Amino acid sequence: MLAILLMSCGREPLVQTQSYVFGTLVDISIYGESDAKAHQAINHVLENFQQLHHQLHAWKPDSELSQLNQSFAVGNTPVKVTPELSKMLIEASELSRQSDGLFNPALGHLINAWGFQRDEFTPVEINDADIQKWVKAQPVMSDIVIKNEMVYSRNPAVKLDLGGYAKGYALDQAAKILRDQDIKNALVNIGGNIIAVGKHGDKPWRVGIHHPRLAKPMATLELLDGWAVGTSGDYQRYFELNGRRYCHILDPHAGYPAQGTQAVTVLIPPGKNAGVMSDVASKPIFISGENAKAEAAKKMNVAFYLIVSAQGKLTASEGMSKRLNWLIKNPDVKVLPD
């Protein structure tokens, strides 16, 4: 009784909410504000997410993105898009180029062929002919021409799916909205991608990094003001067929799910698009072969990364290794010098 009393007196000024928007779990914590102010700010953020979700939905036909995709499929007439979508497409194209096409949001048809464009998906019959058809058509971001918010594609095989970008974009938006609302300390988690604003009281925010095979965190790290963290894993969306795991991260060259990696976590320093980078930058590293991963990280300007190979071997960049607090006993981590 006394303990409960003491606990309620010493309750810290932390407001935490969890919501299902964006087709995923959104978890927002705000520290050091009144409940009313915190909830008001959270509602602003959630409204923005809901709006983005509708705008960027990849398989609901009435989203702005789907309408654009429909016009891509029928010809190359330029279509007027909102300034916001135009900016997103320019940024996504730039990142796709930077990743040598490994991050490729133009692969909507291929993703659909694998059955990953569904809220709930079942193992698909792998239709190799269909897959090869979309690989050969080579839909890439540079097929898209964007000029004065008018957009068209030179390749009808292009179908945009911003699944690997939108959550990160939403994180940046969330951080901006919260700062505009004069919230000094917050932690926003959209489906596993996290951005930090300020601190948790007198300590930095701390995040756990999920173990790709066990239902528990394997490490924690401190997320300072403006930093973001994101993971690409084969355990988030996948199906198993004949004892083999097919994850949602596709290798654009092979047309098949990337094998050989369980998870890649990237830690991104503060910047205008830290959220976007936390979402996008892990993908090229995930898809690249074992010996090309460090190079892929370098291309994406990622200095802090952690890789869990298909065999469960851990590799971390030196900077990342210093920041990780392992929760598993005696982790065998190969450290790559920066």
Next chain:
Amino acid sequence: MKALFNHLKFSRILIGDWILFFAALLLVIFLFKTYWHVESATKLQIRQGDKIYSTLSLNQSRTLLIHGPLGDTKISIQNGQVRFVSSPCRNQYCVHQGWLRHSGQVAICLPNQISLELLGADKPFDSLNY
């Protein structure tokens, strides 16, 4: 109050009895604090959609049915652990997560919008990256 006092006088409790009684009472309170402290450090928080459905002790054997958009999800608590037993979702990731036992562990059923999180004083982080 006076009636109670008279009753206490009538109850023939001697001064030593009182001392012993309060000593015993302190012992019982101490036992509650030590044994039940462990319990309060291992709690399960179930969320249903945006709301906290319930915060429960893990020190019980219990099966719960929680209603979500797709139907009823069955959750089982026993021996300080919790798991999704069955779920109306297609992928069954939540069921495959198996037993959760350490504070900070989380299992989420996105389609049916139900999440389980083990809370404890020793939770080492604020949010989980996955």
Next chain:
Amino acid sequence: MQINTTLDDHRVAKLAALAIGLHLLESIMPSPLPGVKPGIANIVTLFVLYRFDFATAAWVSLLRVFATSLLLGNFLSPTFALSLGGAIMSLGVLGLAQYLPRPYFGPVSLSILAAFAHMIGQLMLVRLWLIPHAGLAYLVPLFMAAALLFGLINGIVTSHLLAAYPKPAD
């Protein structure tokens, strides 16, 4: 064991019969938690301790344990073992507690101490023999709280009974 007078012999026999009756009555009463029982038969044990002596009280207590288990058909079963274990522990404590200074410590103290000892004896048996893991640990405070409550009540009842039935002059 020495019984001085036939009159006392009768009295003790009657009291033992009463203890057995109370124990049987309690065994058919429903309990919210297995193992939590008022232990009203202990009132008789205490009463005998005050009116006669420790040896007689021990005799009444153990006779009750054996007789009720034979009557209920659980002789040598875990229930019997728990009952006997509890009785032996509480008698052990009573054997020491009877020397507490009487002006300050009455039946209430002895009753609470006996109830605690009874419960600790049973819990130890359960832990060591019946359920050899810590699963019951969180029930311990509940059991001990129940022991305190019933020990207090039984002690008060015993005080009143001792006042109501003064020692016959002989």
